[in-house]
Amino acid sequence: MHITEGVLSAPVLALGAATAATGLWLGLRRLEEDRLVLAAALAAVFFIGSLIHVPLGPSSVHLLLNGLAGLLLGWIAFPVIFVGLLLQALLFQFGGLLVLGVNTTAVALPAVLCGLILRPLLARGGKPALVAGMLAGSGAVLGTALLAATALALTDQGFLVAAKLVVLAHLPVAAIEGAVAVFVVGFLGQTRPDLLTCALPTATQGGAPC
Amino acid sequence: MLNNFFLRNRLLIALLLCSTAFWWNPAAHAHRLLIMAWIQGDRLMVETAFGTGQIGANMTITVKDAVTGDVLLSGATDAQGLYEAVLPTTALDRRAPLLVQATDGAGHLAEQTIAADELPSRAAPSTAAPSPPKVADLPSIPDHPMDDANQLSPLLQQAIAEAVRQEIAPLRREILALSQRGPGIPEIVGGIGWIVGLAGLGTVLLRRRTKTSTPSL
Numbered sequence: 001m002h003i004t005e006g007v008l009s010a011p012v013l014a015l016g017a018a019t020a021a022t023g024l025w026l027g028l029r030r031l032e033e034d035r036l037v038l039a040a041a042l043a044a045v046f047f048i049g050s051l052i053h054v055p056l057g058p059s060s061v062h063l064l065l066n067g068l069a070g071l072l073l074g075w076i077a078f079p080v081i082f083v084g085l086l087l088q089a090l091l092f093q094f095g096g097l098l099v100l101g102v103n104t105t106a107v108a109l110p111a112v113l114c115g116l117i118l119r120p121l122l123a124r125g126g127k128p129a130l131v132a133g134m135l136a137g138s139g140a141v142l143g144t145a146l147l148a149a150t151a152l153a154l155t156d157q158g159f160l161v162a163a164k165l166v167v168l169a170h171l172p173v174a175a176i177e178g179a180v181a182v183f184v185v186g187f188l189g190q191t192r193p194d195l196l197t198c199a200l201p202t203a204t205q206g207g208a209p210c
Numbered sequence: 211m212l213n214n215f216f217l218r219n220r221l222l223i224a225l226l227l228c229s230t231a232f233w234w235n236p237a238a239h240a241h242r243l244l245i246m247a248w249i250q251g252d253r254l255m256v257e258t259a260f261g262t263g264q265i266g267a268n269m270t271i272t273v274k275d276a277v278t279g280d281v282l283l284s285g286a287t288d289a290q291g292l293y294e295a296v297l298p299t300t301a302l303d304r305r306a307p308l309l310v311q312a313t314d315g316a317g318h319l320a321e322q323t324i325a326a327d328e329l330p331s332r333a334a335p336s337t338a339a340p341s342p343p344k345v346a347d348l349p350s351i352p353d354h355p356m357d358d359a360n361q362l363s364p365l366l367q368q369a370i371a372e373a374v375r376q377e378i379a380p381l382r383r384e385i386l387a388l389s390q391r392g393p394g395i396p397e398i399v400g401g402i403g404w405i406v407g408l409a410g411l412g413t414v415l416l417r418r419r420t421k422t423s424t425p426s427l
Contacts, residue, residue, distance in 0.1 A: 003317035004243075033416045040409035044402050051393065087404055091397040094242070152317055165316040 003103055003148060005096030009155045016102030023078035023108055030075050039080050042069045046084035050094060063173060067140030067181050070111025071118060071133065072195060081108040102151050110143025123197045129189055130182050137181025141174040142167065244386045245320035247310040252330050256293040258312045259386050265291040269312045276309040276323055302329060
């Protein structure tokens, strides 16, 4: 989801930038060396994900893959998604620098919320973990669409008009990303189950907060 | 149980991954809206398309005075991604550049500015009915020489102009899409390189922070 430069009003841009800055600060504070490689890998996945297009009627929408980042990294998803969006804006001319704060917030905040809510389910492994993956993959996309619609509604459109346009367009993406997240979680459960359990807050165990 | 599920369905997973392969098209960036606007006679013509060359149907078009920001025209593209309207007299009187914007209402915006010197003179006809475009330098036919292009009936001129416009419509969209170069391999590899570099920088900074904080413990 890339809202283009020049669409949103200044107050909406400022609110988005402030929220993104707060999220970045929280994420960077939690970023530890043992999560850095995973964060970089997910940033690369997110960066490339925008090039995977889903044909939809006369147009097409692209994958986001933000739910995975939120599920596996929690607040660290904010810097991960920020870097991905920044590079997309600079190298692909998707979105823009002025609207980067709003885009970061719209993509990262739902992902982080999904991650925080679904982490306990993820750490249980087995079918609950797959369900967590599906809910995070789909929920983060729908949350992003809703936030983008809210940003558009706050500028000049009615919420229902914007929500209809944005959310309906992203329903297929939500379904696909839910399936992708299920496969990724299943694969990680098979090969690196520690990544799923580490997603639980470990502050009480004295480890690095994930 | 989880492992067994994925081992048993390995073929299904591979098929699903393969089925998504056709979405991988680095040149396609359909979420980029493109616009092409031009003056034809006393009419403003606008065509919208997506980065893939797909038709931009039902895009909201707004024409503003580029200096003052006043809205002069508004409407929507048709199923062919076309919008045309007679330029209002206010636009001709002001002689100001026109800012033509197209949006899909979902956060995508494309705009183009038409310079003031491209606008027709105030004396040009600006009736509601479409005026025939000027056909200049028509080739003469030896058997039936025509001294003046005006001998062609306006209806015939209009039909020819319309036919040519329809014929070149796909070409216009292609040109529009080609003019917007999508991300290629260098940009993709470069972006991943930046991410690797940032991760390396983060590692250095985190280790330095760990070293400086260790003695104080």
